[in-house]
Amino acid sequence: MGSRRRTAEDTNKVVNGMPSYAPPLPPSNSMGMEGNIHPSRLSDFGAIEQSLGFRIEDAMNLSRNPVFNQMKSNSQALGADIQFGALNKTLQLQKESQSNLASTSGGHRENWGESNMADGSADTSTDDTEDKNQMPERGESSERSKDKSDQKTLRRLAQNREAARKSRLRKKAYVQQLESSRLKLTQLEQELQRARQQGIFISSTGEQTHSMSGNGAMAFDAEYARWLEEHNRQTNELRAAINSHAGDIELRTIVDNFMTQFEDIYRLKGVAAKADVFHILSGMWKTPAERCFMWIGGFRSSELLKLLVSHLEPLTEQQLMGIYNLQQSSQQAEDALSQGMDALQQSLSETLANGSPNPSGASGNVANYMGQMAMAMGKLGTLEGFLRQADNLRQQTLQQMLRILTTRQSARALLAISDYFSRLRALSSLWLARPRD
């Protein structure tokens, strides 16, 4: 028994037990009922049925409908309403012509629809308009169940529309936010570029202003990063040349380029020290491990030579003596410079700790303070000189080492030095990235 769609005018099919009609009909009864159709007897029932806008046969089919249970619960609640509504309307219908049945049924449907929507949902009107459109096609089909399913569908569709609208608005807001932050980003980049250029300009002219000191440090950090990249590239070149057993001439060229690179960084340090000596001395431009073992803004030449001896074997007697003497000389120079720095620090502390005792009173104290500060400032100024001499010592030591060694030995020595420092830098990275508990 399939559900059949009928027009509103089809009044032939009627079912027994109409007066005591209740929507949830057991299938067995409906089967029996179908066999007892008497069109002549129950014409008014046809009208009732029509007023209901519901085909009883299709109601039976509801049991096979998956949403039947839901509908069942709905219809049970509304059973009483439907009965009353139907009785009221049939009185009206009997007076009306057949042709008006469609519209009336539509009206009934509307009433039924309204009573159905006890929750007062705003979607009622949309449901009803759709139902009115679909009404002519339905007839005595299971319009009530379809009503409900339609209403649910319509509600779902409306909610979908709402959700889509909201998400469109959200997307618009997000896109606007993205645009504004992109603009801000480009602005910041431009500012940074300008500041960096200014910083480099200032540090190259050696100007010392308080506002620019930060830029001087930053500019040096940037230059050092660039130098480091170039240094690594040259180290790789050196390594390749050594491993491929290149000729002496080629090695000499590479070694000379290497030393030129070193000269570059010392020149850069000198320029940066004029702008901000404390930044260089603090070693903030180096990695933490390097910084720890730093001496006056750089490495200790004597230590480096001690590390290299094992890498440089075999050495002749003369070379061994030369390296040993060089190590001793650099050690002595380092000690001398360290002692000078200590004397400076001590003198500075004394200057700051106690001015000369002056009993002349307040104005005298102020003058005393100013005098103290002026003296301290003068002493601080000599720091740059120490840094310069320390860098000079490092450079001289390296050059002397290259004079003692052969070309091949020099290449190996420079490679060993580069590797040592790159390992120290790697150690710093590992240390910084270590898991902390």
Added chain:
Amino acid sequence: MKSQISQHKNKKPFANKKNFQYIFLYIVMDRVKDLASKKAAVIFTKSSCYMCHSIKQLFYELGASPAVYELDNDSYGREMEWALRSNFGCNPSVPAVFIGGKFIGSSKDIISLHVDGSLKQLLMDAKAIWF
């Protein structure tokens, strides 16, 4: 006699201001050279200069006992400093190192010479040290 005097009146005197400066410089330079030759190793310093302190320490480490003249305690100190800078080309003016009466250089030169072993040799040659 009268003609000689009138001739003399037209000539400019030798000891005018400009010339006096040259004379004075000459005298001061002479004093510096004189002091520098008094001992095998001589260092001109200033009490406020800590690099001078470092260079002194280096000489002591090498076993030399240089003569040290502090310019800020000398009555002609300022002029001598000027002479060191302009005449001998010592920059910075202190420490100024003389070995065997000859001007060697300032801190940078001394460190460079020390690293390549020349300083020791110079000191030995001047008999400031023996080994």
